[in-house]
Amino acid sequence: MKADIVIVGGGPAGLAAAIAAAKEDSNLNILILERDRELGGILNQCIHNGFGLHTFNEELTGPEYAARFEEQLDGLGIRYMLDTMVLDVASSVVTAVNSKEGVFTVDCGAVVLCMGCRERPRGALNIPGLRPAGVFTAGTAQRLVNIEGFMPGKEVVILGSGDIGLIMARRMTLEGAKVKAVCELMPYSGGLKRNIVQCLDDFDIPLLLSHTVIDIKGKERVTSVVIAEVDEKSKPVPGTEQEIACDTLLLSCGLIPENELSRSAGVKINPATNGPVVNESFETSIPGVFACGNVLHVHDLVDYVSEESGRAGRSAARFVKANKAEEGPVINIKNGNGVRYTVPSFVRLNELEDDLVIRFRSGNVYKDSYINVLFDGETKLHRRKQIITPGEMEQVILKKEELSGAPSEILIEITEN
Amino acid sequence: MDNSFDVIIIGAGVTGCAVARELSRFDCSVLVIEKDEDVCCGTSKANSGIVHAGYDAKPGTLKAKMNIRGNELMPGLCQELDIPFKQIGSLVVCTDEANREGIDDLYARGITNEVPGMKILSAGEVKAIEPNISDDVVCALFAPTAGVICPFRLNIALAECAAQNGVEFKFDTKVTGIRSSGGVWEVDTGDAVYIARAVINAAGCHADDIHNLVSDKKLHITPRRGDYMLLDRSLDGFVKHVIFPQPTKMGKGILVTPTVHGNTIVGPTAVDIESKDEAPVTAEGLVKVQEGAVKNVKGLQLKQVITGFSGLRAHEDGGEFILEEADGCPGFFDCVGIESPGLTACPAIGEYMASLVSEKLALKQKDTWNGICKDVVKPVELPSEEREKLIKEYPEYGRIICRCETITEGEIIDAIRRPLGAKSLDGVKRRTRAGMGRCQGGFCSPRVMDILSRELGVALDSITKSGGNSKIVTGRTKDEG
Structure with missing residues (x-):
């Protein structure tokens, strides 16, 4: 099989990348390989609204948001294969398997990695206790409720305040379950403020910051969990234990970009994001291999995934045509005080579209602070923010002409004044 | 009946x-x-998955005899029954000059027990075959007949x-x-x-x-609990042998070994407990496992843990x-x-x-007996033409259900339909590895539940994790109810 661009994954990132690439060059032969039975990825199980505010200026549900993209595919001549698992990625050949073709290869000019992320499971959290039924990651529970139509349980404790956990607190409540508490190990929430308000506060669900689960009880099905307060080193404080009767424990303790294919392809991974190191074009360390969406870094808003993936798709299209980058200045983007990572990691000025969007996350909570952008040590931007938290992605946008002086380094930092 | x-x-x-x-x-x-x-x-179901060489048990005991004979029989049995088994050898590592004698004693015991091929390796020799061994290594007992198996x-x-x-x-x-x-x-x-x-x-x-x-x-019998941590397959090759510390009276100590499937496993602890039915993982146990593991190897990424579990040994007085x-x-x-x-x-x-x-x-041998039994066919292990043929004939072998371990619907169906087939998520997991990977069933468990429900002809809400009352879901949602 042959294609100009193979897109690995047909979720929001893959759909946006494919569409943007096709719009960039209508002659390109674009193929999406999707491992699930339908396109749209995790959006299919996100039946709540709040998607699309930035992209379409309206509030859509997840499936509606996905449909806006899916309905463009046919018109643009984009092909896709469902129930198809990619087994191996190299810069010019992708190997996959499905029940129709068996194991097959696609020779291609460029690859866009859009595999998304997975949830951190119980085992990776080292939660002590028994191993009964009734312990789910929030996303698995969401699939059971919203796609399969089954309830994972009736009395629920949630560990972790990631967005999916918050959304599921509301969803389970609406379905008649009792959500007894959301425990968060950190002294701040891992999710968006709006989700805390709309999903917990509105339903009187307590959010217990600096709390964790220290025991899971029940031989066959969960019968209770024991929670405790933690100190500043995240260690449980003796004497604060509290047993909560429940039949279900949901986990929303972080998302891990699914980069097993990227790693075996030899793509360089940023340990701060667990995603590929990319440049302004969302190209990885392997020329012609691009990455976008949650496989690159975990996003809060799908709108940003679409926007970023559009850039990746257009870049892939340009790569297929030109097959090499123009020579020119390279600007490194550095993490300053309080900044855990930035995407992209560096910029080739001549390859940049009209503007440069630098997305990043803080490592802590900052109140009444400033985001600074420094070009070679010189402050170019000094912007006040009321609150900066690790749970909300930040961004700065720089116009291409602002970069015309071609600084060798851009530093992003958070300061108190 | x-x-x-x-x-x-x-x-x-x-x-x-x-x-x-x-x-x-x-x-x-x-x-x-x-x-x-x-x-x-x-x-x-919850142990180290080790085939021991046989130098530990006291000479003359049934433990020693059965260990040696079992080790001898294992390769042939694994051939007959299609059991994943790798005879990778074991190292009992001495990290303190003062305890060197213990290695000599173990060697002598192994000789009495007639363990084949043992050698005492110098620190340099150990480092040459096991690069991530602790810098404190003094010497080690190497036994080539030890191995790892899928329990x-x-x-x-x-x-x-x-x-x-x-x-x-x-x-x-x-x-x-x-x-x-x-x-x-x-x-x-x-x-x-x-x-x-x-x-x-x-x-x-x-x-x-x-x-x-x-x-x-x-x-x-005293149930003796052992906690373990299982690490991601991305660490495959980090250690190459079954690495033991020197044994104590509570057992062989906390080992580090590759599993036969390429994960790394560390553990177990040894804690005598009351309950014979419940083996909870404890926070202290996990700390002990981690401390034990890093004594013998350096740079082990314990953050790559994908699950922790504990098992019980039946220790008779x-x-x-x-x-x-x-x-x-x-x-x-x-x-x-x-x-x-x-x-x-x-x-x-x-x-x-x-x-x-x-x-x-006074039983008589049967005239016909079939000692051969094939495992679930694993397309990923087949040569490519055979895999092609299989998928053409049975398309379900081309449909991946468990992404992390690349397990197809065909394998899951086989695991359910074969004699003594799987009836639960854990049953499928132990027969196919679906759900044993790094996402621990996060993605595939709803799909495996679907397949179980279809194949067994039972409602999805009666599917269990491991039988009894371990039901996965508690009923329908409002819309579906």
């Missing part, structure tokens, strides 16, 4: 199933009674083979009483009484309770395997105190017990 059998085996762990397979060579009727929903639900497949394959040779299995059935009556044994399971000429007690941690139902010479006809109970045979090296020893225990029982009952 006729309730009379020549032999009843209590317990479908590796010991019970190994004995069942060996007895199935003889012209006799055999019933295996298991309290859980599946084979491999107790000690057999699930070992147990399941022994049972499947026994079943294909006529052994019957009864699950979810707990023995509540045993009586001797007119030269036969009556085994009471609450709702039925089964009759047998001989009973074999292979009840793991409960084997003392079963024994004490019939014998005045009481036995006592005498510290020895009890493999005999119980005193004053003709026809009642014990396999009691089968702790480490029980997994290694099981083929030998099977052979030994079958010879005791067949002699007692």
Whole structure:
């Protein structure tokens, strides 16, 4: 099989990348390989609204948001294969398997990695206790409720305040379950403020910051969990234990970009994001291999995934045509005080579209602070923010002409004044 | 069903199933009674998965004899039963000059036990074959016949083979009483009484309770809990051998080893506990595992943990395997105190017990016996033309359900349909590895539930994690209800 661009994954990132690439060059032969039975990825199980505010200026549900993209595919001549698992990625050949073709290869000019992320499971959290039924990651529970139509349980404790956990607190409540508490190990929430308000506060669900689960009880099905307060080193404080009767424990303790294919392809991974190191074009360390969406870094808003993936798709299209980058200045983007990572990691000025969007996350909570952008040590931007938290992605946008002086380094930092 | 059998085996762990397979060579009727929903639900499912070389056990003991014989039988058995097994060798590492003698003693013990091929390696020699070994290494005992095995497949394959040779299995059935009556044994399971000429007690941690139902010479088992951590396959190759510290009276200590599937496993702890049915992982246990692991290897990324679990060893007070006809109970045979090296020893225990029982009952070998049993076909392990052919004929072998371990729908269907097939998520997991990878079933469990529901013809909300009341979901949502 042959294609100009193979897109690995047909979720929001893959759909946006494919569409943007096709719009960039209508002659390109674009193929999406999707491992699930339908396109749209995790959006299919996100039946709540709040998607699309930035992209379409309206509030859509997840499936509606996905449909806006899916309905463009046919018109643009984009092909896709469902129930198809990619087994191996190299810069010019992708190997996959499905029940129709068996194991097959696609020779291609460029690859866009859009595999998304997975949830951190119980085992990776080292939660002590028994191993009964009734312990789910929030996303698995969401699939059971919203796609399969089954309830994972009736009395629920949630560990972790990631967005999916918050959304599921509301969803389970609406379905008649009792959500007894959301425990968060950190002294701040891992999710968006709006989700805390709309999903917990509105339903009187307590959010217990600096709390964790220290025991899971029940031989066959969960019968209770024991929670405790933690100190500043995240260690449980003796004497604060509290047993909560429940039949279900949901986990929303972080998302891990699914980069097993990227790693075996030899793509360089940023340990701060667990995603590929990319440049302004969302190209990885392997020329012609691009990455976008949650496989690159975990996003809060799908709108940003679409926007970023559009850039990746257009870049892939340009790569297929030109097959090499123009020579020119390279600007490194550095993490300053309080900044855990930035995407992209560096910029080739001549390859940049009209503007440069630098997305990043803080490592802590900052109140009444400033985001600074420094070009070679010189402050170019000094912007006040009321609150900066690790749970909300930040961004700065720089116009291409602002970069015309071609600084060798851009530093992003958070300061108190 | 006729309730009379020549032999009843209590317990479908590796010991019970190994004995069942060996007895199935003889012209006799055999019933295996298991309290859980599946084979491999107790000690057999939660252990290190090690085939030991045999230098640990005290010379002359049954533990030593069965270990050596089991180790000898294992490669052939794994061939016959299609069990993943890698004879990677083990290292007992000495990290303190003061304890060097302990390695010499272990070597001497191994020589007495007739362990083949052992060598004491210098620090340099150890580093050459195991680059991530601790810098404190002084020397190590190398035993080439040690290896790693899939304990699930070992147990399941022994049972499947026994079943294909006529052994019957009864699950979810707990023995509540045993009586001797007119030269036969009556085994009471609450709702039925089964009759047998001989009973074999292979009840793991409960084997003392079963024994004490019939014998005045009481036995006592202490469940000894061991916590483990299983690390991601991305660390494959980090260690190349089974790496042990020097043993103590509580056991062989916290080992670090690759599993036969390329994960890295560390553990176990050894804590004597009360409950024979519940083995909770503890925070202290996990800390001990981590501390133990880093003593012998350097730079192990314990953050790559994908799951923690704990298992129970059936430690009898005498510290020895009890493999005999119980005193004053003709026809009642014990396999009691089968702790480490029980997994290694099981083929030998099977052979030994079958010879005791067949002699007692004057059993004759069958004319036809099929000792070969193939595992679930794994497309990923097939040469590409064969994989192509398989998918063309059975498209479900091209549909990946478990992304992390690349397990297809075809494999899951096979695991459910084969004799003694899977009935639960854990049953599927142990037969196929679906759900054993780094996402721990986050993505595939709803799909495996769908397949189980379809194949077994039961409602999705009756699917369990591991039988009994371990239901995954509690009912329908409002819209669907």
